[in-house]
Amino acid sequence: MNEDLVSIIDGSSFVVSDKSGDIDASPSVPTGMFLYDTRFLSKWHLTIDGERLNPLSVDDIQYFETRFFLVPGEPTHYVDAKISVIRQRTIGGSFNEVLTILNHKNEPAELTVRVEAASDFADLFEIKDIQHKKGKSYTRVEGNLLRLGYQRERFRRETLITSSQPAQVDEQGLTFTVRIEAHDSWHTELQVNTRVEAAGGRDIREGIRHNPDWVKATMQEKLDRWLADAPVLNCDNKQLSAAYQRSLVDLAALRYQPLGATGQTMPAAGLPWFMALFGRDSVFTSLQALPYIPELAETTLRVLSLLIGTRLDDFRDEEPGKILHEMRNGESAAFEEQPHSPYYGSADSTPLFLILLDEYERWTGNGALIRELETDARAALHWIDEYGDILGNGYIWYERRNTKNGLENQCWKDSWDGISYRDGRLPAFPRATCELQGYAYDAKRRCARLARQFWNDPALAERLEREAAELKQRFHRDFWVADGEYYAVGLDIEGNPVDSLTSNMGHLLWSGILDYEHAQKVAAHLVGPRLFSGWGIRTLAKGEGRYNPVGYHVGTVWPFDNSIIAWGLRRYGFAEEAGLIAEGMIEASKYFHGRLPEAFAGYDRTLTKYPVEYPTACSPQAWSAGTPLLLLAVMLGLQPCEEHLVVVPALPKEMGRIELLNIPGRWGRVDAFGRGQVDSSSHHHRHAHYPV
Known part of the structure; x- marks a missing residue:
């Protein structure tokens, strides 16, 4: 893998992003969230007040978990950054990201936090050679849920995005209006679940959506047992x-x-x-x-x-x-x-x-x-x-x-x-x-x-x-x-x-x-x-x-x-x-x-x-x-x-x-x-x- 990319992996599924944690799909670089040869996320952008974030460091905790330490603005701003961001993500049945924003100022910070999401549902074979999709894509807002989907006859794949904090959900992503008191923090848990539909409409991956803490503990337990054996x-x-x-x-x-x-x-x-x-x-x-x-x-x-x-x-x-x-x-x-x-x-x-x-x-x-x-x-x-x-x-x-x-x-x-x-x-x-x-x-x-x-x-x-x-x-x-x-x-x-x-x-x-x-x-x-x-x-x-x-x-x-x-x-x-x-x-x-x-x-x-x-x-x-x-x-x-x-x-x-x-x-x-x-x-x- 390219050293400028960061990946987390759980056997059948994996996420590849840049060092800020963002996903920008392109033909030459296979970034995205993938499962069973399909890309379920082709775009995953985090902005604060419309500004993209820059990485300070990346902590690869385990193959299924990583943390990104970020600040808004260009590198010249690092010395005097008043806001910092931690994106902690895990994978294991679903993709979970805990987003934490810290206010280092002596006064409250009012921020607009935006997560833009999209999926092209590209077949892995299509990524190097972009092809016109023969099925139909759809996007639905269902309360606090953003549903991205693709269907071609009986072949259906869906990406379901939710947040633990209230958000304004539209077809391009989620927006949070946030007030953080002086020297305080704000966080939300973003969960991305996938749906792989079999004949008859049954989700083959039913029953695997779990609490992120449970997923992380279970994955760590499995790894510990694997190494101990x-x-x-x-x-x-x-x-x-x-x-x-x-x-x-x-x-x-x-x-x-x-x-x-x-x-x-x-x-x-x-x-x-x-x-x-x-x-x-x-x-x-x-x-x-x-x-x-x-x-x-x-x-x-x-x-x-x-x-x-x-x-x-x-x-x-x-x-x-x-x-x-x-x-x-x-x-x-x-x-x-x-x-x-x-x-x-x-x-x-x-x-x-x-x-x-x-x-x-x-x-x-x-x-x-x-x-x-x-x-x-x-x-x-x-x-x-x-x-x-x-x-x-x-x-x-x-x-x-x-x-x-x-x-x-x-x-x-x-x-x-x-x-x-x-x-x-x-x-x-x-x-x-x-x-x-x-x-x-x-x-x-x-x-x-x-x-x-x-x-x-x-x-x-x-x-x-x-x-x-x-x-x-x-x-x-x-x-x-x-x-x-x-x-x-x-x-x-x-x-x-x-x-x-x-x-x-x-x-x-x-x-x-x-x-x-x-x-x-x-x-x-x-x-x-x-x-x-x-x-x-x-x-x-x-x-x-x-x-x-x-x-x-x-x-x-x-x-x-x-x-x-x-x-x-x-x-x-x-x-x-x-x-x-x-x-x-x-x-x-x-x-x-x-x-x-x-x-x-x-x-x-x-x-x-x-x-x-x-x-x-x-x-x-x-x-x-x-x-x-x-x-x-x-x-x-x-x-x-x-x-x-x-x-x-x-x-x-x-x-x-x-x-x-x-x-x-x-x-x-x-x-x-x-x-x-x-x-x-x-x-x-x-x-x-x-x-x-």
Whole structure:
């Protein structure tokens, strides 16, 4: 998020304003109050005697609460300000603002206080590309209530604004005529409720309007409980401690409750553009958080299985057994002007779902869920072989069938130019990126275990293991770039390598599809000067045709990507290389107040001295928030093994001592300890690795 903006967030809803607390909607800056992909407030201005206010400071108390300290007039007036203003706002089911005006004079102050409000009810997809609304807007004054509304057929959204103090309400806002005695104060509570109407006129959000004090207390109680349930980190490295705490709080803020799913929360992708249900993002975040907050994984698995593909639908890129990419609840999705109701345009979410299913059981021992989701897991396995394998040669390919609204690239690098040859050319479709094959390999091996232990199907287990072994063999043959000794980012339709050097091959280490000899060469590239910036691994190597250190997927550094790669490096025994990534990421977090952004520039660390944030990066973003958690688990070498947690620490010396206490799992609660060392006695720990 832009540092000139201030946000408060409650999973499904959020408010973004300027530093004075005002909202001025514009195409380039997503300010407003948002809920389920609709902007419910596009204007929220406070004036005193017709004059806008200027900020003295902003106090971000919690992710759901903030305070703005303001004075009327220009900065030259600050020294002699006779009036000051505090706007304290919270979000949690509704948006509440307590407005306090203090009179610092020795005589009464008579003021006209005005709050102007409006809503364009813009769909989030419309904000960057303003479109003419096809429904009708309306505004009604109902006593002390201002009702802003929008209706298009059965799609109705409303914003309801009230005040605790009497106001003159008109269609543009509320006016208060105020007299404040000398050295006294005046306040009012402004409440903004939302109405999301379902078929039949029922408000889906009925029953969630609450007293602001109750909301704040409840939100604080939920956060306190969330933090208390997570493991306790004690460590020498202050930046690691700060990043850990920031990650836990950000993941609490990003807990998203799908529309109609009472009490169930899962990670939304990120603020401001992606406060929605995502397949890939939610799975990766759940994997990162498993040693800390396992309940995120359970909800993610349940919700994604409920929405698994059941038919062939070109508009949504839906296929039987396919896990969704993204689901939206705004106007354009409701009227099928966008395919996101839900949209299935990702080739990786399906094998990733199966990987999470197995990893979740390994950590929690919840075999009941594995049995409950057996039918969906089998459907997902069938999708890999039947619909994912477009060319029938044993690989997962992707090519959008919705050519108007669908994503061209359906791997995690889903920008239009995210996959290219080393000379910068773009391959034709369909495309088979390397990490997809690694995910498929891992999913089949993991599901073989589930088939034996939970589904009573040893024949399926044997078939999956055989298919995985065959995939591993042909993968090396087809994807290896001999003249560079690395794995191509993908194959083109002719079966030729798309031969750019990218971070994608780092995911192959996590999947375990490589033999050790070739894994060594991949590891050397990943921490070599072309890919490793000093802060982290670039998405595309320096010297490649499309390399751009500030290009979205063509040279930037993505924290989530680095965390998965570090996990893979550790799996193969490259603990020092994994530690190098962990050190770079934790150090980088210092420059973002402990919060790693979605992406930052791929400039060399020696060039900039600090990481440069990508200009439109989401912050907070779920899988970036999960990055310090996974890196901590990697450094400690946490690995579930039946009813025990294996701990094999391998810490960079900069990390010093680490204690992670009360780690939840099928073993109950256990502790893990580690210390960064450089003496020879720790050598065998630094190179210990998990079975591949």
